[in-house]
Amino acid sequence: MQVTHTEAGSPSRPLSSITPGLLRYPLTLLALLLILLAHLQIGSSLSLNQQWLALFDFSSQDFTVLQFRDSALPRVVMGLLVGAALGLSGSLLQQLTQNRLVSPMTIGSASGAWLGLVCATLIAPTLAAEHGEWPALLGAMAAVGIVLLIAGRAGIAGLPIVLAGMAMNLLLGAVASGLVLLNDQYARNLFLWGAGDLAQMDWHWVVWLLPKLAVGLLILAFAQRPLTLLRLGSEGAQARGMSLWPVMLVLFLASLWLTSVSITAVGLIGFIGLLTPNLARLFGARTAFDELLYSTILGAVLLLTTDALAVLASQWTINLIPSGAAAALIGAPALLWLSRRKMSAEDQRGLSLPGNIERTITPLGWVLILSATLAIALLTLCLARSAHGWQLNWPSPLVWSLRWPRTLTAASAGFGLAIAGVILQRLLRNPLASPDILGLSAGATLALLMSAFVTGGTIQTAGGPLAAFAGSMLVLGVLLLFGRRHQYAPGMLALVGISLMALLDAILQFALAKGTADSFAIMGWLAGSTYRVSANQAVGLWMGVVIIGGISLLFHRGLSLISISDGVALGRGLNLTRIRIILLVLVSLMCALVTSVMGPVAFLGLLAPHIAAILGAKKVLPQLLLAATLGSVLMLIADWVGRVMIYPLQMPVGIVASVLCGVYFIILLAKQRCA
Amino acid sequence: MCLRHFTHRLNGALSHCFVTVLMLLGSTLAYSAETPQRVVALTWEAAEHLVEMGITPLAVADADDYKVWVVRPALPEAVLNAGSRVEPNLELLAELKPDLIISSPALDDLRDKLERIAPVESFDSYRQDHNNYETARQNYLKLARQFNHLDQAQQRLAEMDTHIAGLRQQVIDHFHGRLPEVTIIRFSTPAVAYVYGDNSMPQYAMDLLHLKPAYPLPATAWGITQKPISELGRIHEGVVLHIEPFSQKDKLFPTRLWQAMPFVQNHRFATVRSTWTYGGVFSVEYLAESLVDALLSLQPE
Structure with a gap:
């Protein structure tokens, strides 16, 4: 249907772009038809012939006929529409940014839409049920706006936009989990939406979505020229008398619109938008128009296929498998496989944080910082809320025995993550690199979820730290394996992180979609809590963090050289590969240790090194020490806030730290761009 | 004499032991007899x-x-x-x-x-591999023993059993002895519902009311399974009850497919007032009450 429209809409298409597509299009359309029929066979009990007759039998009140017409058929049409919209939206985004890692999922629009809808559901449930698209669109636009602001013009084509998008995902995810945890029962039904499900009961959503996707036809009709010009580079385009920015902005908004309405209609379905354009290129789509059109069709094929699998799986097991989870389960490994050759170390575009301040930390500064640290530590230990209001005194022995393990854990985690952050940022020469981005925490969490699933226990009791540790080490193994082929290129490492986090998200959404009390236990753990840590674990973590931190201090010279450039490091006779592996292993160990004891904490490893740099710790050694101190203090404060904020309930320290640091981080970046 | 002396000593020792044991027992008894206050x-x-x-x-x-x-x-x-x-x-x-x-x-x-x-x-x-209702019942009695309230507790359970028996009679009378098969659901979205299956409190309440499930589902930990709503069309004969609240009625109930559901066509669909379904032993009693109220609103065949 879309094909005929668009071919009529762009008569100026050069002939050369048709030839390679001659065989590709009929084949893909045939595949689309086949998967469509197969999907209908799976989704309805009628035979093909009966289905054909049912299409024209408007008077029938037979339930199976109606089930086919009002449930199975709209589901297929919905899959077709949403798949096409996501494919087109992804292709448009990737061509606009000239970045093959960009998609609604990776630049934060999906999580922005999700948070928008969560907020709307909690504030005005009836309104959200009726007009969910507006809060979703608003959320998506705000999130992407900030991401673009962070990445800046130069960063759009490279890794920065993806890293900024991931940071945004982490922050919005933390805020959404916090809201959901606070609102327990009310939020249950959101989980299924979060997992993305295509089940339909009538044509309502199709009718709702169809006119809103008309934008897609306009894109197909008019986007070809600006996108082709864009390939020449924006200077080249301007030379031809075209100012690209207004056009790009409109196209960008159109792409966001497609994503937002799709998400409102069916929930979060990741990966289709990311994978489809990449596959389209792999199958030979070359020109701008070819890529847009082919991605549209291919997106439909992909989503229908995964949804058919989801329906099949739901019939085999008694549980409902959400379509979005199925898409991500297939998409994450596929993405890794697709991009395995294409990343290289030179994918480094300029992105700086306000760290180049002409200031060096003085001995007096050290004294001040250390005494402030002690004062804050003491205050977080002694100031607390009780049944009788606020109290400022040294805790009783019993309360002390309950309080010190969590406080020590928080401080040690902050210490460790900050050191890991410094090493990683210097190693990858990327100020946005952070331990969470390598996917180490995601790996640990995945392993934990799996072990809970296999043993049938809750996430708190199943295997615990051991499973988490195994998960992190497995990710490290994958990183080293992939990394060796690419000289440990930052882009590759980030890609593994993205894939793992998306995979984690899919499995997580699937586990959460059940909406039972166990879902909340999982969310509680994912929030990064020091609550359950025993005295032994706390001491163990502290010792481990200090030892690993001590070892990494030994490599400060190598780290200084690498952070200047590979050339300088090589020139000084450094074995670059070996030192990269060593440092990477140290970082992974640190993350595995912290995550296995207290769950994931985002942003801290990103932010602590920056604050250290702002305070004037420019060389590696002082930066390591100062960042570690700051990391501990930040975590102490977060733990304290978590204990007193919603007393007698408690907020997990991980969420508090992620939100506090994340917001500060965004403000920092935005301020720098605006300045 | 010697023997007597020996037995006397033995007796003494034994009684000493006995006293110690008694004292120990007494102290534990005293401990457990002291019912917890806080x-x-x-x-x-x-x-x-x-x-x-x-x-x-x-x-x-x-x-x-x-x-x-x-x-x-x-x-x-x-x-x-x-x-x-x-x-x-x-x-x-x-x-x-x-x-x-x-x-x-x-x-x-x-x-x-x-x-x-x-x-x-x-x-x-709640667990998949045991009877959630029986466990709750045992838990209640165990707790009562700890507080020396065993008699009252047993009486309370008996009251509950009588109450449910009365409710059962009401349903039997209402349906003239031909009890319908029943499935209880809770809507999640206008397209997906939780269906209460084996090992759920609503199904135990149904058991006690002698109602058979219309859409049997295997036991799960919480007794619920998510199903697309169109699946419910498989229920040809039975009654479907949905537990409040459901904020998106307007999006589901007017649809053609919903209207074509056999249980909607036959007016075998009713609303159960908001009742907690993951509770202790007496949640079954409250559920039975709510279910019966909903069932009585249906016309007997």
Whole structure:
């Protein structure tokens, strides 16, 4: 249907772009038809012939006929529409940014839409049920706006936009989990939406979505020229008398619109938008128009296929498998496989944080910082809320025995993550690199979820730290394996992180979609809590963090050289590969240790090194020490806030730290761009 | 003589032992006879059981949410909030100085910490591999024994059984002895519903009312399974009851497919007022009450 429209809409298409597509299009359309029929066979009990007759039998009140017409058929049409919209939206985004890692999922629009809808559901449930698209669109636009602001013009084509998008995902995810945890029962039904499900009961959503996707036809009709010009580079385009920015902005908004309405209609379905354009290129789509059109069709094929699998799986097991989870389960490994050759170390575009301040930390500064640290530590230990209001005194022995393990854990985690952050940022020469981005925490969490699933226990009791540790080490193994082929290129490492986090998200959404009390236990753990840590674990973590931190201090010279450039490091006779592996292993160990004891904490490893740099710790050694101190203090404060904020309930320290640091981080970046 | 002396000594020793044993027994008995006064319930099931026994707990985890979601039996106003059910506030518990903490296996990893505060009693809760209702019943009796309320507890259970038997008779009379098969659902979205299957409290309530499931589902931990709503079309004969609340009625009920559902066509669909479905033993009684009210609103065939 879309094909005929668009071919009529762009008569100026050069002939050369048709030839390679001659065989590709009929084949893909045939595949689309086949998967469509197969999907209908799976989704309805009628035979093909009966289905054909049912299409024209408007008077029938037979339930199976109606089930086919009002449930199975709209589901297929919905899959077709949403798949096409996501494919087109992804292709448009990737061509606009000239970045093959960009998609609604990776630049934060999906999580922005999700948070928008969560907020709307909690504030005005009836309104959200009726007009969910507006809060979703608003959320998506705000999130992407900030991401673009962070990445800046130069960063759009490279890794920065993806890293900024991931940071945004982490922050919005933390805020959404916090809201959901606070609102327990009310939020249950959101989980299924979060997992993305295509089940339909009538044509309502199709009718709702169809006119809103008309934008897609306009894109197909008019986007070809600006996108082709864009390939020449924006200077080249301007030379031809075209100012690209207004056009790009409109196209960008159109792409966001497609994503937002799709998400409102069916929930979060990741990966289709990311994978489809990449596959389209792999199958030979070359020109701008070819890529847009082919991605549209291919997106439909992909989503229908995964949804058919989801329906099949739901019939085999008694549980409902959400379509979005199925898409991500297939998409994450596929993405890794697709991009395995294409990343290289030179994918480094300029992105700086306000760290180049002409200031060096003085001995007096050290004294001040250390005494402030002690004062804050003491205050977080002694100031607390009780049944009788606020109290400022040294805790009783019993309360002390309950309080010190969590406080020590928080401080040690902050210490460790900050050191890991410094090493990683210097190693990858990327100020946005952070331990969470390598996917180490995601790996640990995945392993934990799996072990809970296999043993049938809750996430708190199943295997615990051991499973988490195994998960992190497995990710490290994958990183080293992939990394060796690419000289440990930052882009590759980030890609593994993205894939793992998306995979984690899919499995997580699937586990959460059940909406039972166990879902909340999982969310509680994912929030990064020091609550359950025993005295032994706390001491163990502290010792481990200090030892690993001590070892990494030994490599400060190598780290200084690498952070200047590979050339300088090589020139000084450094074995670059070996030192990269060593440092990477140290970082992974640190993350595995912290995550296995207290769950994931985002942003801290990103932010602590920056604050250290702002305070004037420019060389590696002082930066390591100062960042570690700051990391501990930040975590102490977060733990304290978590204990007193919603007393007698408690907020997990991980969420508090992620939100506090994340917001500060965004403000920092935005301020720098605006300045 | 010697022998007598020996037996005397033996007797003495034995009686000494006996006395010691008695004393020990006495002290443990005295300990257990001293019924706990300051009790904290970290699960809602335990809170329900305590309140049904006439005991006001000092604090209950997520007490505020309990008042919104469980509702019956009503929690006295004075009950404090002990933090969340997943992460009870340990420091608050320490400050409250309870003499008994009622926990569940889900909180087993906290046992060390809890025991530092007060003796801990852990009661099994919802699981896939046991009968959730029978477990709740046993838990209630065990708890009653601990508080020396066994007689009252047994009486309360007997009352419940009589009450349910009365309700059962009402249903049998209403349907002239031909009981319909029943399936209970809770809507999640206009396209997906939770169906209560084996091992769910609503199904145990149905069992006690002698109602058979119209859409049998295997046992799960909480007894619920998510299903697309169109699946419900497989229920040809039975009755479908949905438990309130469902905010998106307007999006589902007018649709053609919903209207074509056999149970809608035959007017075998009714609404059950909002009732907690993951509770303790008496939640089955309240559920039976609500279910029967809904069933009586249907026309007998």
